[in-house]
Ligand code: 3NM
């Protein structure tokens with residue numbers, strides 16, 4: 001008898017506390033089962049019912065679920081599952097019985113799920129051979145008051161990669177139709193191990209329209225996310241088009257950026273033909289994100305720390321993620337202090353950063369690698385070029401996004417292909433804000449690009465154009481050392497840059513690593 005392999009795609013956990021008016025657990029489950037896309041498995045979770053009442057409710061629900069062929073699991077109570085004869089149980093670590101005992105009581109055909117929230121639990125869980133694991137909480141959730149610290153998608157991924165490929169897993173905690181695509185997409189690990197589904201309580205149980213909630217979740221899970229490229233090809237003949245698209249679409253770049261670089265970022269955004277907006281008012285994030293051709297720059301250079309500043313960044317990230325807008329995250333100084341490293345990791349773990357851009361120290365820090373002790377935020381480079389290309393590639397592949405490491409050479413990867421640009425000017429690191437404002441230019445290129453295309457082309461194009469303008473401005477200095485004058489000349493060069501008269505075909509073709 002092979003062990004059961006339930007379809008865990010949309011896993012509903014019931015809750016009698018946050019029901020909408022005039023509904024019951026029974027009526028919500030009944031409605032869900034009538035949906036075009038009902039939950040694929042249902043767990044009955046009752047923390048306060050007497051055994052007799054629990055069995056009575058479970059029998060009623062089982063009559064519904066068995067009619068629709070949806071497996072019913074009972075939270076914690078093996079005795080209730082036995083009394084009802086349903087498909088299995090879901091256990092936690094403080095529950096009455098452990099997995100081996102439940103297996104003995106229920107027999108080999110029943111489903112036995114187990115919750116895990118860290119590596120220590122995972123290790124113990126794997127010894128007990130449950131049918132599937134419930135990983136959580138992904139996000140902080142009011143539905144379960146005593147939950148463990150949130151894992152973020154990076155925490156889920158880390159647990160997934162420590163599981164054998166045959167072990168089934170769902171994630172739970174704060175998942176809803178806004179974030180489900182991102183949770184599934186980002187939790188995928190480097191070897192391709194992915195979640196078998198997601199579990200929700202309030203996204204369905206607290207909804208006054210549970211049928212719509214089920215169908216919407218099903219569709220969101222099965223549709224390609226807005227931010228996932230469908231095309232990884234890079235055609236150099238598109239480069240002039242990416243540039244022209246900025247004039248054509250006049251993208252808006254929403255910045256939450258640091259106080260030192262606001263003015264130069266705004267001027268450079270304007271110079272290339274895009275519009276900057278520096279908004280740190282959460283009340284307008286949703287409206288800004290809903291505009292056409294919008295990109296977002298999140299730069300933590302002068303973050304103040306604490307809950308409020310984290311909420312500010314996460315609020316913008318959430319709104320732009322929901323719309324599928326490109327978000328470029330600049331983890332300024334991420335390797336310099338613990339507070340910065342933690343802040344950067346919270347952002348990357350809680351939202352989807354389409355592009356992460358940083359210097360060597362910052363990217364190393366985000367990749368969880370040792371960083372040489374950094375003194376300011378302008379982290380010094382030390383790695384060889386092969387090593388740097390590999391770090392950039394691995395981080396992009398892990399995050400399923402694009403990573404750019406700036407420095408004497410710029411490395412760009414989407415986890416599939418990695419490019420290196422060697423052009424640019426020494427002045428780029430001598431005038432403050434020039435590095436940060438590259439983020440604005442990249443955001444503009446990406447926001448103006450066609451929605452379903454890979455953004456690696458626009459990113460390479462933006463960096464290439466930026467470097468060429470920097471070289472041209474340097475030539476105008478005629479050898480004398482004039483960083484101030486260079487900065488002005490650079491903005492002017494950017495304003496007049498077109499890509500068509502640059503031989504970027506050669507630049508790119510020669511530089512794939
Ligand atoms: N278990 P919602 S979190 C039942 O971390 C449960 O194991 C969790 O509710 C865990 O979908 C959770 O409303 C509640 O956020 C999830």
Ligand code: MG
Nearest residue numbers: 076091092095
């Ligand atoms: Mg439990």
